Amino acid sequence: MSDIDQLSTEDEAFLRPYLPDDDAISKKERPFVTLTYACSLDGMISLSPGVRTTLSGPETKSMTHYLRAHHEAILVGVGTAIADDPSLNCRYSRSSSCPPQGLRPVVLDPTMRWDVAGSKATALASEGKGKAPWVVHATSVLDQNPEVAEQAKRLFVGTDGLCDEHSGDRTASISRLEWRSILKALYQKGIRSIMIEGGATVINDLLLQPELVDSVVVTIAPTWLGEGGVTVTPAQQTRDGVRVNAARLKETSWRQFGQDAVLCGRLE
Ligand SMILES: NC(=O)C1=CN([C@@H]2O[C@H](COP(=O)(O)OP(=O)(O)OC[C@H]3O[C@@H](n4cnc5c(N)ncnc54)[C@H](OP(=O)(O)O)[C@@H]3O)[C@@H](O)[C@H]2O)C=CC1
Ligand SMILES: Nc1nc(O)c(N)c(N[C@@H]2O[C@H](COP(=O)(O)O)[C@@H](O)[C@H]2O)n1
Secondary structure (H helix, E strand, C coil), X not given: CCCCCCCCHHHHXXXXXXXXXXXXXXXXXXXXXXXXXEECCCCEEECCCCCCCXXXXXXXXXXXXXXXXXXXXXXXXXXXXXHHCCCCCCCCCCCXXXXXXXXXXXXXXXXXXXXXXXXXXXXXXHCCCCCCCEEEEECCHHHHCHHHHHCCCEEEEEXXXXXXXXXXXXXXXXXXXXHHHHHHHHXXXXXXXXXXXXXXXXXXXXXXXXXXXXXXXXXXXXXXXXXXXXXXXXXXXXXXXXXXXXXXXXXXXEEEECCEEEEEEEEC
């Protein structure tokens, strides 16, 4: 039996304005991006670095899988892939409004730290319960690992999108890729909508790039995790030498799902 329930028509109507929209996609050379995560009342997403922490209740877990059903890919950073060993699949019953090809898991792992073959996502794919993950690397790793270039599920990203072992820029920093380039590479591979679920490094980075994020969906759980947790806190921003807010949502809507609140919006 599935742990994921169908959403009510009211829940679906609440989320609809924030779902991927074909008109918005066709105007950009990147996928529609939904940034989503669950946090506590003290703004934390896990109890401590590298610890998988359940914050969503059953209703918001179903809501997350509904969102997954409406995207073509889901991305997490390698920190999350190692800490959580996530399934990254979709267990929501798909409808005709969902993309037909199913959800592609993507892990951002510039320096090849993740054991893709030993992961739960790969095991689920081999059981037919999800698609095989793609792993995004910096092109610079090709020089140290030329043999991996032949593996279809590895995407090499340079300063202007997708590269292969024979062409493209190899100067991208080994530890840092531009989000515009990552998204362009995924678009070049046919991905038209992507849900980015974390972790903290990825979320903090993207909250400062409103031009690359179309919707934000935050689950707020009625609990405080306490000191020492992993917080969503983008880097501080200044304008003319004066501190200003780092990021802010506009066009917001709230709804209660079980014991949790869900806040949707778009970055200003
Ligand atoms: N409650 C929730 O909704 C969620 C909670 N979590 C929690 O978050 C924590 C993990 O967060 P965190 O450790 O920050 O890990 P992340 O998942 O954010 O992964 C961070 C790593 O991803 C790579 N990376 C990130 N941005 C870029 C970029 N622009 N270019 C290239 N590589 C990049 C880097 O890898 P490298 O170091 O190799 O360069 C970086 O160290 C875990 O405890 C997890 O449980 C995670 C997701 C959701
Ligand atoms: N929405 C949400 N609520 C929580 O309480 C969470 N801990 C997370 N974490 C994210 O979901 C991934 C795990 O999900 P599956 O194993 O694929 O079901 C995890 O990797 C985080 O990205 N999210």
